[in-house]
Amino acid sequence: MFRPLRLAALAVFVLVVFLAVPLAIKAAGRTDFYYTLSSVALLAIASSGVWLMFHIGRINIGQGAFALMGGYVSAILVTSAGFSFWLSLPLAGLFCAAVSILIGLPILRLRGVYFAMVTLVLTEVARLLALALPITNGAKGITSIPAPGAIGAFGVTLVPAFDTFAERNLAFYYLSTIMMTLCFAALYRLVHSRIGKLFVAMQQNEELASSMGINVPAMRILAYAISSFLGGLAGAIFIAIAQSIYPSSFTVNDSVNFMLNCFVGGLGHVFGPMLGTLVLYFGWDLLFAIGQYQLLIYSGVMVLLMLVLPNGLLSIRLPSRRGARK
Amino acid sequence: MEQVVANGLYLGAQYALIALGLTLIFALMNVLNFAHGQMYVLGGFVTYEIYGQLRWPFVVALFASAITLAVLGGLIERLLFRTVIRRSVREESTMLLAAGIAYFLDAVILLLFGEKQRGVPKIVPGVLRAGDIIMPYDRIVVGGLAVLFIVGFILMMQYTRPGRAMRALAQDRIAAQLMGVPVEFYSLLGFALGAMLAGLVGGLLVTITGVNSGIGGPISLKAFLMVMIGGAGVVGGAIAGGFILGMLESVGLTVLHAYGDITYLVIFAALLIFLAIRPNGLMGKPWG
Amino acid sequence: MTSILKVNGLTKQFGGLVAVNDVSFDVQPNEILSVIGPNGAGKSTIFKLISSFLRPTRGEVLFQGERISGLAPHIVARKGVVRTFQETTIFKGLTARDSVIVAHHLRSRASLIGYYFETGLARRDEEAFGSSSDEILEFLGLGEVKNEIASNLPHGHLRALGIAIGLAANPQVLLLDEPFAGMNHEETRRAVELVRAVRERGVTVLLVEHDMAAVMKISDRIVVINFGSKIAEGAPAQIQKNDRVIEAYLGVEDQSIGL
Ligand SMILES: Nc1ncnc2c1ncn2[C@@H]1O[C@H](COP(=O)(O)OP(=O)(O)O)[C@@H](O)[C@H]1O
Numbered sequence: 001m002f003r004p005l006r007l008a009a010l011a012v013f014v015l016v017v018f019l020a021v022p023l024a025i026k027a028a029g030r031t032d033f034y035y036t037l038s039s040v041a042l043l044a045i046a047s048s049g050v051w052l053m054f055h056i057g058r059i060n061i062g063q064g065a066f067a068l069m070g071g072y073v074s075a076i077l078v079t080s081a082g083f084s085f086w087l088s089l090p091l092a093g094l095f096c097a098a099v100s101i102l103i104g105l106p107i108l109r110l111r112g113v114y115f116a117m118v119t120l121v122l123t124e125v126a127r128l129l130a131l132a133l134p135i136t137n138g139a140k141g142i143t144s145i146p147a148p149g150a151i152g153a154f155g156v157t158l159v160p161a162f163d164t165f166a167e168r169n170l171a172f173y174y175l176s177t178i179m180m181t182l183c184f185a186a187l188y189r190l191v192h193s194r195i196g197k198l199f200v201a202m203q204q205n206e207e208l209a210s211s212m213g214i215n216v217p218a219m220r221i222l223a224y225a226i227s228s229f230l231g232g233l234a235g236a237i238f239i240a241i242a243q244s245i246y247p248s249s250f251t252v253n254d255s256v257n258f259m260l261n262c263f264v265g266g267l268g269h270v271f272g273p274m275l276g277t278l279v280l281y282f283g284w285d286l287l288f289a290i291g292q293y294q295l296l297i298y299s300g301v302m303v304l305l306m307l308v309l310p311n312g313l314l315s316i317r318l319p320s321r322r323g324a325r326k
Numbered sequence: 327m328e329q330v331v332a333n334g335l336y337l338g339a340q341y342a343l344i345a346l347g348l349t350l351i352f353a354l355m356n357v358l359n360f361a362h363g364q365m366y367v368l369g370g371f372v373t374y375e376i377y378g379q380l381r382w383p384f385v386v387a388l389f390a391s392a393i394t395l396a397v398l399g400g401l402i403e404r405l406l407f408r409t410v411i412r413r414s415v416r417e418e419s420t421m422l423l424a425a426g427i428a429y430f431l432d433a434v435i436l437l438l439f440g441e442k443q444r445g446v447p448k449i450v451p452g453v454l455r456a457g458d459i460i461m462p463y464d465r466i467v468v469g470g471l472a473v474l475f476i477v478g479f480i481l482m483m484q485y486t487r488p489g490r491a492m493r494a495l496a497q498d499r500i501a502a503q504l505m506g507v508p509v510e511f512y513s514l515l516g517f518a519l520g521a522m523l524a525g526l527v528g529g530l531l532v533t534i535t536g537v538n539s540g541i542g543g544p545i546s547l548k549a550f551l552m553v554m555i556g557g558a559g560v561v562g563g564a565i566a567g568g569f570i571l572g573m574l575e576s577v578g579l580t581v582l583h584a585y586g587d588i589t590y591l592v593i594f595a596a597l598l599i600f601l602a603i604r605p606n607g608l609m610g611k612p613w614g
Numbered sequence: 615m616t617s618i619l620k621v622n623g624l625t626k627q628f629g630g631l632v633a634v635n636d637v638s639f640d641v642q643p644n645e646i647l648s649v650i651g652p653n654g655a656g657k658s659t660i661f662k663l664i665s666s667f668l669r670p671t672r673g674e675v676l677f678q679g680e681r682i683s684g685l686a687p688h689i690v691a692r693k694g695v696v697r698t699f700q701e702t703t704i705f706k707g708l709t710a711r712d713s714v715i716v717a718h719h720l721r722s723r724a725s726l727i728g729y730y731f732e733t734g735l736a737r738r739d740e741e742a743f744g745s746s747s748d749e750i751l752e753f754l755g756l757g758e759v760k761n762e763i764a765s766n767l768p769h770g771h772l773r774a775l776g777i778a779i780g781l782a783a784n785p786q787v788l789l790l791d792e793p794f795a796g797m798n799h800e801e802t803r804r805a806v807e808l809v810r811a812v813r814e815r816g817v818t819v820l821l822v823e824h825d826m827a828a829v830m831k832i833s834d835r836i837v838v839i840n841f842g843s844k845i846a847e848g849a850p851a852q853i854q855k856n857d858r859v860i861e862a863y864l865g866v867e868d869q870s871i872g873l
C-alpha cells in the first residue's frame with residue numbers, strides 16, 4: 001500500500017530532525033541546544049512507554065523507576081563489568097522489561113487509581129533501592145562513566161568513539177533522535193497492527209475482551225514490558241550523556257512529567273508524547289528567563305491548557321476537516 | 327514498646343485525617359487529588375502566619391486554615407474540575423489537572439512563604455510521664471483534636487443530610503442524580519471538605535513538626551499509601567490505612583533505626599505483597 | 615442425547631451471602647435454555663460462574679464432559695463458551711465493525727509477531743475477519759451503522775451489537791445476559807427472531823431474561839432460580855403452571871412490575 005501523505009510527512013520529519021535542526025543550531029552557534037534536544041528525544045521515548053500503558057487503559061506513573069533502573073544497569077555494566085555501552089543499551093532495556101514482568105504479574109491486576117498509585121510508589125522504591133544497595137554505590141552514585149566507544153565490524157568503523165567527536169553532544173543528539181525515530185516507528189506499527197486493536201479493546205472493556213478469548217493478563221504484561229523497555233533504554237542513554245547517575249537522577253517528579261507529556265500531547269495519538277515532551281520541556285526552558293515565577297507560570301499555563309484543550313494538543317482539528325467528517 | 331504504640335497512635339490519627347480527605351474526594355469525583363499534600367502545606371502555613379507570627383490564639387489559626395482550604399477546594403472544584411470532567415473524553419484527564427494544580431500550589435507556596443523550614447511556639451508546654459511512656463502534652467492535644475475531627479467527620483457522614491447525600495453520591499452517581507440529589511453541589515461540598523481536612527492536619531502538625539514548602543509531594547505520596555492499604559473511596563479504609571501507616575512508621579523507625587531509609591523500603595515491599603493478595607486494600611470496593 | 619453443558623451443584627458465596635446455592639442443570643446441544651428469577655436471584659452470578667469469571671465455592675461446570683470451572687476466562691472462551699454482558703456489552707469507543715473484527719480473535723491463525731509484521735497469513739486473517747464481520751453485522755441488521763462509534767448507537771442496536779460480538783468469537787455455547795433489557799415491543803420481537811436465527815447457526819443459547827413474554831415464546835426449556843436456588847425446570851408451559859414458580863416469582867412480580 002502506498003500512502004503518499006504519510007511518506008511525505010516522514011520525509012519532512014527526517015529532513016528537519018537530522019539536517020535542518022543541526023544546521024540551524026550550528027548557524028546560530030547555540031550548541032547547548034544539542035543537549036536540550038537530546039533530552040527531549042529521550043524523555044519522549046520514556047513517555048511513549050507511558051502512552052502505551054494509557055493505550056491499554058492503565059495510568060503508569062512509575063516510568064521514572066525504569067529510567068533509573070536502565071541507567072544504573074548500563075552504568076554498572078560499563079564501569080564495573082567492562083561492557084561496551086552499545087551492548088549495555090539493549091541489556092538495560094531487557095533488564096527493565098524482565099523486572100516489569102515480575103512486578104507486573106501482581107500489580108497489573110490493579111486498575112484505575114490503584115494501579116496509578118502503586119506505580120507512583122515504585123519510583124520511590126527504585127530511589128530507595130538505589131540508596132540502599134551496595135552495587136549502586138548509595139547516595140554517591142556512579143560517576144565518570146566513559147562515553148560510548150566505537151562500533152566496528154570486520155575492521156570497518158561504523159560509529160566512531162564519541163570522545164573523538166569535536167562536538168560530543170552532536171553525536172548524542174544523533175544517537176537520541178535516531179533512537180526516538182526508531183522507537184516511535186516501532187510503536188506506530190504496533191498500535192496500527194491488530195495488536196493495537198486488541199490493546200484498545202482491553203482499554204475499553206477488559207472483561208469483554210477476555211470473554212472474546214483474548215489473553216488479557218498476558219497482553220497487559222506485554223504492554224508493560226514494552227513500556228518499561230522504552231523507559232530503561234531512555235534512561236541508559238540519558239546516563240551516558242550525563243556520564244553520572246545518582247538515586248535522584250529520576251524521581252517521582254519525572255514519573256509525573258512522563259505522564260503529563262502524554263496528556264498534553266494527547267492520548268489519542270501515538271505521536272502525542274513526542275509533541276507533549278517537546279512543548280513541556282521547551283516551555284519550561286523558555287520560562288527559565290522569568291526566574292522565580294517559572295513554576296507558577298508553567299503550571300498555570302498547564303492548568304489553562306487543560307481547561308481549553310482537555311484532550312491534548314493533538315485533539316485540535318481544523319474546522320474544515322471536522323465538517324468533512326460529519 | 328508502649329512508647330512506640332503511643333507514637334503510632336498519635337501519628338496515625340493525623341494520617342487518618344489526611345487520608346479521609348483524599349478518599350472523600352476520590353469517592354465523590356473519582357479524582358486522585360495529587361495536590362492533597364500541597365493543601366496540607368498551605369494549611370500549615372496559614373496557621374504559622376496567624377498563630378506563629380501574629381500570635382493570635384491557636385484555635386483561631388486552626389479555624390483559618392480550615393476555612394482557607396475549604397474555600398480553595400470549593401473554587402478548584404467549581405472552576406477547574408467541573409469543566410474538565412465535562413469536556414474531556416477520558417476520565418484520566420483529571421489526573422493531569424490535579425498534577426498541574428499540585429505544581430501550581432507548590433509555586434504559590436514557594437513564592438508566598440519561601441523555602442525555609444518554619445516552626446511555631448508550642449501550644450502547651452510540658453511532658454507527660456506515665457510509666458514508660460514519655461509524651462509531650464502538645465502531641466496529646468494535637469492527637470486528641472485529630473481524633474475529635476475524625477469522629478466528627480464520621481458522625482456527619484452518618485447522620486446529617488449532606489453526609490447521607492455524599493454517601494449516596496459515592497455509591498452511585500447516576501442513581502443519586504435520578505433520586506434528586508443535587509450532585510454538583512455535593513461534589514463541590516465534598517471537595518471543599520476534603521481540602522479542609524488536609525488544611526486542618528497541616529494546621530495541627532505545624533505545631534509539632536513545623537512546615538516547609540517542599541513536603542507537599544511526599545505528603546501526597548504518604549496519603550496515597552494509606553488509601554492503598556485501606557482501600558480507596560471507603561471511610562473505614564482511610565482511617566485504618568492512616569493508623570496502620572502511623573504504626574508502621576513508628577515501629578519501623580524504632581526497629582530499623584540503624585538502617586535509615588530502609589523503613590520505607592520495607593513498608594513498600596510489604597505493601598506490594600499485600601496488594602498482590604488484596605488488590606483493593608483492606609476494605610476497598612472492587613473496581614469496574 | 616448427551617448434554618453439551620453440565621452444571622453440577624454450583625454454589626457461590628460472597629462473604630456470608632450465598633448468591634448461588636447448589637444449582638444443577640443440563641444444557642442440550644442447540645437448545646435455547648432460559649434462566650429466570652427475580653432481581654438478585656443469582657442469575658448473572660451463574661453466568662459468571664459458567665464463563666469462569668468467578669470461581670465456584672463448590673460444584674463445577676462441565677463443557678462437553680470436561681471441567682471448565684477454574685480455568686481462565688479466555689481459555690473457556692477458546693473452548694467455545696462465550697458470555698455477553700448485562701451492563702456493558704460493548705467496546706464503547708470502537709466502531710461497530712471494529713468491535714466485531716476484534717472479537718474474531720479466536721479465529722486468528724497468525725501469531726502476534728505475524729500481525730506485527732503483517733505477514734501473508736496475518737493479512738489473509740484480517741481480510742477474513744473483515745468479511746465475516748460484515749456478514750455478521752448484516753445478519754443482525756447492523757449493516758447500515760457498522761461504521762458508527764458504538765457509544766453513539768441507540769439501545770436496540772447496542773444489544774444487537776453485543777450479540778454480534780459474541781457471535782464473532784464463534785461460540786458453541788453463547789450466554790446472553792438480559793439481551794432484551796430496555797427494548798420496546800417491536801425491538802424485542804426482532805431480537806427474539808435474532809436469537810432464534812443464532813440458534814439456527816448451530817449455537818446453543820443460554821439466556822437470562824426478565825421479559826416473561828419473550829422468554830415463554832423463545833425458550834425450549836426454562837430454569838427458575840429464587841434466592842440462589844433452583845426451584846423449577848421444564849418447558850415453558852410447565853413452568854407457567856408450576857405453583858412454586860407462581861408463588862415465588864410471578865407473585866412478587868405481580869405487584870412490582872404489574873405483570
Ligand atoms: N461480586 C459480588 N460481591 C458480592 N455480592 C455479589 C457480587 N455479585 C453479586 N452479588 C450478590 O449476589 C446476589 C445475586 O446477584 P446477581 O447474580 O447479579 O443477581 P441477578 O442477575 O439474578 O439479578 C445479589 O444479592 C448480589 O448483590
Ligand SMILES: [Mg+2]
Pocket residue numbers: 657658659700
Ligand atoms: Mg443480573
